[in-house]
Amino acid sequence: MINAHTKLCGIIGHPVRHTISPAMHNAAITHLGVDYTYLAFDVPSTHLAKAVEGMRALDIAGLNVTIPHKVAVLPLVDELDPLAQNIGAINTIVNQNGKLKGYNTDVAGFIEALRAVGFDASGKSVLLLGTGGAARAMGFALAQQGARISIFSRHASLEQAQLLSQNLNRIAQYPVKALELNDDNLRKVITHAKLLVNATSVGMTPNNTEIPLPSNMLKPGMVVFDVVYTPLETRLLKEARKKGCATVSGLDMLVHQGALAFKLWTGENAPLDVMQRAALAELGVKKPAKTKAKPTTAPKTAVALIGFMGAGKSSVGNALAREIGKPFVDIDQRIEEKTGKSIARIFNEEGEKVFRALEKSAIRNASVGSGNIIACGGGAMLDAQNVAILKKHAVIIYLKSSAVVIKQRLSASRSRRPLLAGENWLDTISKLMLEREPLYAQTADITIESSNNSIADTTKLIMQKLEEYENFNF
Secondary structure, eight states: OOOTTOEEEEEEESSOTTOOHHHHHHHHHHHHTOSEEEEEEEOOGGGHHHHHHHHHHTTOOEEEEOTTOTTTTGGGSSEEOHHHHHHTOOSEEEEETTEEEEEOOHHHHHHHHHHHTTOOOTTOEEEEEOOSHHHHHHHHHHHHTTOEEEEEEOGGGHHHHHHHHHHHTTTOSSOOEEEEOSHHHHHHHHTTEEEEEEOSOTTOTTOTTOOSSOGGGOOTTOEEEESOOSSSSOHHHHHHHHTTOEEEEHHHHHHHHHHHHHHHHHSSOOOHHHHHHHHHHHTTOOOOOOOOOOOSSOOBOEEEEEOSTTSSHHHHHHHHHHHHTOOEEEHHHHHHHHHSSOHHHHHHHHOHHHHHHHHHHHHHHHHTTOOOEEEOOTTGGGSHHHHHHHHHHEEEEEEEOOHHHHHHHHTTTGGGOGGGOSTTHHHHHHHHHHHHHHHHHHHOSEEEEOTTOOHHHHHHHHHHHHHHOTTBOO
């Protein structure tokens, strides 16, 4: 029951009548019994600054941010999460005792939605429609995964597309192109495209008959993702399904990003299935309640520790292996034993590409058919195949440490770390953490804050989390 102690969360955008976020979040609130409520606020662009200041004045605990405010709201918050800063758009604000911090949970939501259909973006040609906040998050996720991205926009927003391509080129493996949305340019790119992403509002209720590109350009075998979720199946998705494409609704992304925002506000793990059922019910689609049954996949017996160099993966991994009686494998150490060379020497003599190939082989051997505790190198999650093999066999635990702690720990050992060989090693750490931390967070099944914890305390926390993890076999 709402009372004087109830904390308020909500969503701001324009328009927001179509949003199903209140149904989704309030279902989670009721299920967990936490003292929160969630409302929708229609905020025109002219009132955005007042609305954000009102959040502070009224002590609103958290807000989601949707079209058209995801970029415009940036200068109105006090601090940005590194991922949000790198993307240049936020969809979630947390009120920390009057200090407003912006986050972007769209990236993880998008990646989870693609994973659900088994799509691996690495090396694939992707056609991205749009330049707004959603497009920025999706483009960032795709660039991190090694996709070949072409951004399309109307002539009026071509400059924004070019700016977005420049931003993504900082982290992309392949050049990101910005093109005007016309039939000639579409035909040149779509022939090779494996994924089409609509990150615009075209096709959203009440304009259900609209489609962002001619349907005759769709081809069988493509994956078509539409960020729009009202209606649940847009005209784009209907036409794509008729053409033999795999289709992904924006609802999957909405639920996953919403769950992450919910945890930022309440500190509680969101009940994904409850949120999805509520969202579907709001859209007039019924989904049977999930019964507690045996896992549909074989129980995982391995544990993989990921995180930045210096996060304590080897030390904690050793301690964890002793506690639960499983073998411990340090991937870097395994590579050194196999080659008879230090990691630094492999980098110097044969280059990073050779090291990454050795790393991939070592991770596969340590993961498949084993119950190992595996300590992965800091850059292992840059490879989508490493992520896939670990996801299949291991519970992935992200040891998260602050930049200050990481720099202190690495000051004595950086001579053994090839990526920190230069004079500007502190700047290198900051840059690498900015790029890699989102990957760790998105990949992990469990995140453990290890900055101020001892090895013993961190190990104990992991043990507790593993006991709660349904599909792990000690």
